[in-house]
Amino acid sequence: MKTIFISIPWFVPAFKAGGPIQSIANMVNELNEGYQFYIYTSNTDLHGLPIAVAVTNEWVEYNAYTKVWYANKKDRSQNLVEQVKLLRPDSLYIVGLFDWHFNIVPLLYAECADKVLSVRGMLHPGALSQKAIKKKVFIQGLKWMKADKKYRFHATDKTEAGYINNIFGEEARVMVAGNFPRLFPEQGFARKAGGSLKLISIGIISPMKNYLLVIQALQQASGNVQYDIYGPVKEPRYWEECLEAIKRLPSNVKVFYHPELPSHKVLHKLQGQQVFILPSKSENYGHAIVEALSAGLPVITSDTVPWLGLEEARAGLNVNLEEES
Structure with a gap:
């Protein structure tokens, strides 16, 4: 069984931070054979709002093959590094680019031979135009860390793979794998009345x-x-x-x-x-x-x-x- 350690700023029951939460939840719900997931996340939602979790700073069961660590702010980075060292995962899957505790710290300090950086749309030109100065600093830091040579990148489609190569060069190792959707049964929606x-x-x-x-x-x-x-x-x-x-x-x-x-x-x-x-x-x-x-x-x-x-x-x-x- 392959062990995957996932570092993500927010996870279920958080929902306000949007798509990445749903993407990871769908993934660990669908990949139910041959994998053991450990999700390291915060005990908050967007803007630091608290979420309803009974236990923090220890592993709790999410499903039969997934455990979640809801980290308090204190010692958040230190605990992440320690847990990666203890678990010795096959892969460290890092969701996002611009969060210090959940993106930069595991890249710099966690010990794992296979680190995968999932950019989750953050390198799209439209996304980079928002808070551009901060993001340029982080990207320059990743280049200084030689991210193109040390890590693998996950793109959800060929277009995103192109954005990664545009920034980190053609030598960057990019895997393309789509998201796991949550599909609803077709509904009977309201008919449109004239006017x-x-x-x-x-x-x-x-x-x-x-x-x-x-x-x-x-x-x-x-x-x-x-x-x-x-x-x-x-x-x-x-x-x-x-x-x-x-x-x-x-x-x-x-x-x-x-x-x-x-x-x-x-x-x-x-x-x-x-x-x-x-x-x-x-x-x-x-x-x-x-x-x-x-x-x-x-x-x-x-x-x-x-x-x-x-x-x-x-x-x-x-x-x-x-x-x-």
Whole structure:
């Protein structure tokens, strides 16, 4: 049996940090033969919000072949390094690039011959444009560490592999393996009545998700529109811009914001809606998009996500962001 040690800033029951949590949860739920997983994570959700876990700073069972260590802030890095040394995993799988405790520390100090760096969309040009100075510093540090020679990289598709090679060079060792989706059974969604529309978005509130573009577009709506937004605010200043734009919407457009949506409630919230909309500037995978499509809900998104050809498949629409901006 192969032992995999996973270092990730947040994990279930955390959910506000978005896709990587769902990606790893899906992976350890599906790969149930021949692997033993140890997931080292924080005892918080996004922005340091506490999560409901009974035990911290020791291994607890997640499923038959997965254990999780919910680390307190104190000695977080030291405990990670010690646990890797004790467990001697076959591979150390590091989720993300820019977190000190869960990305940089295991790269620098943990003892494992096979370290795999999963970039999870963080090298997409759109993602790099956010908080660019900090990210440039971290990337230069990785280059100084000779990451292209010491570690393997995990890309979820060929496009992401190209982003890795663009930054770390063609000699970087890149594995391409797609995400494990969570698929819903097809649902019977609400029929669209003439002159009305029900929209839903699920995702972190940040410029990357492009909520402001949707809100501004709704200023031109002539029929009755209900728009439900689900997701924690990651960028408060951006959300303030969105709120100002919402104030300028005509009376026929109603926007309802819901700050939290745990993973197990997603399907319930999709039911009764008519269109899922999320024109992201970039997506490493787009779990919410996949889940909406799998449940049979039409999707409007951008042409910079992995899920293209929606119009041809009669499943939705990919919009060109440059034309819409």
